[in-house]
Amino acid sequence: MQPILSVHNLNKYYGNQVGCKNMNLTLYPGEVVGVVGESGSGKTTFINSISGNLIPDSGKILIETGNETIDFLEISESLKRLLIRTELAFVHQNPRDGLRLDVSAGGNISERLMSIGQRNYGNIRQTIFKWLDKVEIDKSRVDDFPRTFSGGMLQRLQIAKNLVTSPKIIFMDEPTGGLDVSVQAKILDLLRKLVRELNLSVVIVSHDLAVIRLLADKIIVMKNGEAVESGLCDQVLDDPQHSYTQLLVSSVLQV
């Protein structure tokens, strides 16, 4: 099996300041890779640099579409935009960053469908209902504006909006970050189900080790912009080898 996404020696600087340095990642179809580390460790810079939100200074990003390998940093801007609308998806920590608040819930979900050329109103409407159902939002809310939704509902709407075109690779930056724990559990359950049902490939950033343990197959531990340890998720968490990972794991409060 070929990796669907591979990142080689990626570097991103802000002036002299290191954003992330020498980063590598291999993501196989159906796999979830977690990126952890304290605030300021470069997690968000890394995920933004591999998803098209930021332009890295150097490195290579290869995306396997099935028929060809795309060199993500070398392709034209228009092809890149197309990829971002179709094969890639990005779920923000704050759903307000990923949604249009002055467009109805249904309108938000249909945006990506229309951008890939779907025009039949009936079909689009049906797909919208299917996805509202998947993310457990009542159908009667389809024409409501997102600003009337709760935080948990907004996050589920953002997930639906992103997954509706069956993207191959999904990037998530702290998707359960601002949510209270009961809503967080529901979103985690939803994400796990979707990963299995749709064989999603996911890169997820979180500072919450428990979230990563439940979702991820592999893990990258970052500190000061670099990966200090990476590998099988429960191995790195159960038997961490690097002193920083040991510190991180032993600092988690037990409930």
Place this chain on the structure above:
Amino acid sequence: MIELNKITKKFTLHNQGKTNILVFNNLNLKINPGEIVALTGPSGVGKSSILKMIYGNYVFQSGQIKINNHNIDHKYPRNIIELRKNIIGYVSQFLRVIPRVPTIEIVMEPLLEINSDQDEVREKAEKILLKLNIDKNLWNLSPLTFSGGEQQRVNVARGLIRNYPCLLLDEPTASLDSVNKDIVLNLINEKKDSGSSIIGIFHDEYSRKYLNAREIDITKISNAK
């Protein structure tokens, strides 16, 4: 078949004075298909560490672990993920699940990895839950509020719903009453008879005898004493 050849395992605690703890030096172990090996010895001697090395949770410094001729090699996490999907099953001591997910779905999950027929998988999950005396009324509830014994049986149901060629059991009967203990032991015997290589930790003599297990006293081969 599970094989451990010349395994060295040590822990280095970087933040606690760089303490080195050598647990195993030259550990050798082989579990044949249709065989149950029971690890014995006082706690802290390294019984769980052996299971965790086989499952890939723990790294080892030198030596070789082979599962049906596949190497456990942490340089290739993908291979370990595949082995867990297809070859190695693990019943841990404690249930670790997402809050609010119903029991039935937790039990179905490992089988859904290889079988996408929801109805068929649900039927199998119901069967094993019935066998393990988990009341029907509990199936749609999260097991996090269940009693210790019930949680353990849900964990067993999840671990034994599939037929893995290799099975690791970490005290699967620890908090069960005698009736449910026998039910779980019978299920384990069924797996053995179907040809699984099984290695486990069983806290009581009764379970080890019931399973006709080959006992290995870890005290004799462990450095952590």
